[in-house]
Each structure stands twice: as C-alpha cells, then as structure tokens.
Amino acid sequence: MLRSVLQKQPEERAANTKLVADQLQNINFLTLVGKIHTSRISGPDSVQDITMLSHLGRSITHQAEKRLLSAVCIQIKADVAEGLEWDDELLDTVQADQIAFCMELAVRYGGFVVGSLLDTITVYFGFPQKKENDARLAGRAALELMGQGKKRSSLLYQQHGLELDIRIGIHSGNAVIKPNTTPKGQVANLAKAVMNHASWNTVLVSQETKRLLEPFLEFEAVGPKRLSQRAEPILTYALKGEYTSEAFTFLRPWSIGRKMVGRDDELKTLVTLWEQVNAGTSAAVCIEGPAGIGKSKLLHEFQDLVSELHGTVKKVRCVPEQQNIALFPFLHLLKEEANLSAADTNQQRVRQLGYYLQRWCPEHEQLLPIVCSWLSIPYPTPSAHTTLAPDQQKQWLIDQLVEWLLQLNPRKPLLLIMEDLHWMDLASQELTRQLIQRSGEASLLLVQTTRPLFTPPWQEQLQAYIQLSPLDPIYTRKLILRLLEKYTADEGLIQYISDRADGVPLFVEELTLMLQKRNYLKVKNETYSLDTTQDLQKIPVRLKDLLSARLAPLGTAKETAQIAAAIGREFRYQTLLEVAWLDESILQADIQKLMEANLIIQRRRVDGDSYIFRHALIRDAAYDGMTVPKRKEVQLLLEKLARTNA
Secondary structure, eight states, rough: HHHHHHHHHHGGGGOHHHHHHHHHHTOGGGGOOSEEEEOOOTTTTTOOOOOOHHHHTSOOOOOEEEEEEEEEEEEEEEEEEETOOOOOOHHHHHHHHHHHHHHHHHHHHOOOEEEEEEEEEEEEESSOOOOOOOOHHHHHHHHHHHHHHHHHHHHHHHHHEEEEEEEEEEEEEEEOOOOOOOOOOOHHHHHHHHHSSSSSEEEEHHHHHHHTTTTTEEEEEEEEEEEEESSOOEEEEEEEEEOOHHHSSSSOOOHHSOOOOHHHHHHHHHHHHHHHHTTOHHHHHHHETTTTSSSSHHHHHHHHHHHHHTTTEEEEEEOGGTSSSSSHHHHHHHHHOOOOOOSOHHHHHHHHHHHHHHHHHHTTTHHHHHHHHHOOOOSSSOOOGGGHHHHHHHHHHHHHHHHHHHHHTTOOEEEEEEEEEGGOOOOHHHHHHHHHHGGSSOOOEEEEEEEETTTTTTGOSSSSSEEOOOOOOHHHHHHHHHHTTTSSHHHHHHEEEEEEETTTTHHHHHHHHHHHTTOOEEEEEEEEEOOTOOOOSSSSSSSSHHHHHHHHHTHHHEEEEHHHHOOOEEHHHHHHHHHHOOOOOHHHHHHHHHTTTSSSEEOOOOTOOOOSSSSHHHHHHHTTTTHHHHHHHHHHHHHHHHHHHH
16 A cells, blocks of 8 residues: 555556545554554664554454445446457557546545456445445446446547447445455345346346435336346346436535525424324425525425435426426426336337336326327327317326326325426416315325416415515525635625625525635635725626626537527436537536536436536526527527437
8 A cells, every 4th residue: 555655656656545545444454463562753773673553553443343335336348339440459448547437436426446357346335434325325426427438438439439338236235344354245246246137338226225225316127137046036127317306405516505594484384294294194385486585495405304304205397498388397207207218219118108107097008198199209009098189188187197196105205396386387287286186185295386476376275385585684694604604704795795685595695606706805814805996897786697697707618508508497418419519528528617617417317417507597597698590590400309309
C-alpha cells in the first residue's frame, strides 16, 4: 500500500484517497511477526531495524459480525464492429479504460471495489462502512454505469468502430464480516451467478435485492434462474430504471437537499392525514400556490417522511404539452407500473401490458386492446369494446383505471401525488373526481397541487385545502442565511433580496445564488454585503428574467436547453440527440453543463436516460427564449420523429 502511494512517477502513484483508506483499513496487523512493540520517539542516530506496531492495531475489534451487503458484479466486453479490422491493442486499451472508469464510478457512489479479474469487477456496498441506503446506492450505481456505458459506446463507435457492452448482476444478503478482512462467500458468488444469466446491456437482480429496492426503482420479472447446480432456482428481475420521484429525492441538487423553512404547519397537516390513512381511513388534500412558492418542496419533504416510514408513494404529473391528451397522467403511470419500454417492439409491449392487466383486471382481455389504442400501441385484432362509441369507451376506461388505482397497493396505505392540476385534461379530472368519491374503499391519501388559476371541482370533498402564502420576513432571512452558508449577511443585503423576492422561495434561492456567483457580494469581517461598486441595475428584477439569465452564460448548452424545453418538462436523451442535430460528444457536454448548473435532473434508465427540468419555470424560461422559427423547426422534427417511431 505504501509503495503505491510513494511511487515517484505521478501517473503510477495512487491518486484515489478513498481506495487508499480502504486498503489501509483492510491491513491485518495481527499477521505482523518479529520484535513488535509500541513506537517510541527515538533520536536521529537510531537506525535499529525493528517491526513496530502503532495504536492503530490495538483499536481493531476481534469480533466478527453479520451484516447486510449488496454485491455488484460487472462484466465489460469490447468488440470490433462487423466488417472492421481487429485491433488487439486498441481493444485492450479500451477495455482497461472502461474497467478503470467503472471502478472509479463505483467508489464515487460509496462502493468498495473488491477487485477485478479479466473483464469482471466485483463491488461491495455496505462494506467497510454500513449506510442505511447501501442497496439504493448499488442500484443507482448500476443504472449510472449502464447509462454512461451506452454513451461511451456510442462515441467509441463513431471514433474507432468499437462496440462496448456491459452486463451487471446484483445480489443482497447477509455476510460475516471478520476483522480487517474483505468479506468472501455466497453474496459475491450469487451476484456473479446472477450476472452470468443477464443479457448484455441489462441489469439483473435477485429477489432479495428487488425487495430492498422496490419502493425506489422499477423492475420487470424475468423468471427463476438456477444459480448453482445443487441450489433451487431463484426469482430474478431486470432493473429498468428509477421512478421520477427517486430522481428528485435521492442525491438531490442543492435546492431540494436543504431543509424547508416556514412550512411546519402545512407539513404537520399532511403528516396528520397520513397517520389517519395508516389507521384505515382515506383522505384527499390540495396544496394551492403560485409558481415558485414551494409546493414541490413541501411535497418532497412529506414524501421523504412517508418513505422513511416505509410507505408506498406513487406520482402522476400533469404537463402543459400533454394537457390536450385525455388521461395522459394516469396512462403514463400505467406504462411505468407495467414496465413498458420504448426500446421494446410493439409485440413485446402488448405482451407485457397483457401480463400486467391480468394481475388486477377480471376483464383484462377486453381492456388490453383499448389501453393499447389509447397508448398508440398497434394491437393485432380488435375487440367488442373497441367498437363502442368514443364517449362510452372513454367512460369504461376511466372506470377500469379507477379500479386499478384503488388496487395499486392492496392492504397497505398508499400516498398518491398528483402534481399541477392546472394542466390536467378534462377526462383526467373526471377520473380524479370518481377516485375521490370511491377513495373510502382503500387506504389512500391523495395529495394534489395546483396554481391559483385552477379550482378543483371536487374541492368540497377534500379533507384539507392548503394555500401557501409568501414566506414571512423572518423565514426569508433564515432561508438567505442557509443559502449563503459560509458567512452571515448584513441587513442591507437581506433587505435587498427580501424586497425583490417578495417571499417567493424560488426567487430567494435564485437571486441569492446569482448575487454570489456573479460577484455582486463582498465579504468583510465574515459578513456578506452588496458590492455597490458593481452595476446593480444589471440584476434581473423578475424571477422569469433571473432564470433566463441563468441560461445566458452556458454557451451552446443554452440552445440545447431550449430544444429540450420544446420536447417537454421531461425529455429522453435519445429524443434530444435525434432532434438537436449535434455531435454526440457536444450534446453530452451540454447536458453535463445543465446538470452542473442545477437546471435539469437526471432520471436513470437501462434503456436510455431521461432528464427533467428542475422546475416548470426553468423549462418555461428556456422555451420562451427560442425564436418562433426555431420553435416551428423543432416541432416539425418532433412530429417527424413521432411518425417514424409509430
């Protein structure tokens, strides 16, 4: 270990402090032999060659413990595209580079790299230190590896004609942790066996891992696999991706990661309703407030509390670009629950949807062709229900979807979140009205959000109606000080921000951080104040202008954000790649810039990542910055792409 740290050549020297610390932790000082004693300070002339033992060895426990580990096995294959000349040296270099990248990424997510052999890497999550979210980190790391692998593979194909494939297996189980030794045994063995059953460019997990990750990630049943000759087959599942809510709430950007201020009473109301639902009742509540007032932040805080209590959370989001598509929010959730992938063929999607409907709907054979029709999935043969009059078919579908939602989490409490009702289509409004009327049939808490321009027709049936008002000055001050973190702020700066933000939390955040990043602040005696030598007239006075100013210094990433905004609040990487007409390396760099600027959030999926604008107002600011001809050009490309993929 010391030799690797003290290498003379920088390129040969160990540069990852986490790996060095882990190596040090794994040294078994009990194996030292010879003349061993505690080190003493000796004179400069002392050159006695002895083996010394510091106090570090004395602190190591001699007791073994049993601990839950998640083992991740990763296999990497580099190959030459068909028709190209084989180059061993290039293949070895690419594979070695990819293995190093995978190891570095695993460490970044808190994994411990056990080692690599040929083309396979083994990583532990939950060793040497145990964290409560080890399994989630393992799942997130696997998704990130798949996403980055696909992007790197695409670039390698363009530059060298190489194809890069990855497959991953994950298993979780108890392992005996002995002092100062790396765990060995069945957890890693079974993870490798699971990986051997995985197809290339997929992530396969055992039933034990799926049980740990079920609330956060999407899975599709693959079936029983025999992991050893003597053992009974075990159920395995393909990891498909993370739920949208997981993308927002785990490893979150700064604005969501900070603790909420000024909304304690509102949060208490939601918690009380959840306690009632846990007692066997149902409830519905609506949170109303203008854009940027903190509706999403309040929901995130509440959702975190429910998740900590092992509650089940499902979410539907209404978006402006889909407000004229009937039942879009609920059909989108149905697609997620049924694990329908855009990468699957129409035949595969029909089959997968049929399996899912069969689990809860007695009339699944009649429902399948109708749902396929509404999801624009070609179905081979029509049914009697598809010949119903349009209004009758829509009402029958609404009835079936209400039944589905009531059975979504049978015998357990369910938190169903509906965001942005002001963009909800009329058919979805009718479905929501019926769901509230029948909510007493399930342990269901329905939490909705809306802007003031929309009043829910079912308002009188709600158990609570929360209207979020601007933050009081005392909470605005507290939020500003939390954002500045390092130093305090003088009264002039606090008053300047408060007067312009008018108690709107998003405005407070954006304005405070813009002043800090653009050097409008100076520090004296560990106190921030406005730098009056700067031209303060250039500071945007409206939230919309402030968000637009966030995009201005991003170069080509600004145009990429505008094209993404034309696709929608959430957009797939592959769709953006096909519409933007950019070199893929430039597009990846632009997306990285937008993520580093906290403008978009990544949603990891095995079949291709998607991204979400952190706030609807950020998406609006990007879209509004496009010229009308550019909007029309992008819209035509999107329509052409939709026809091609139909």
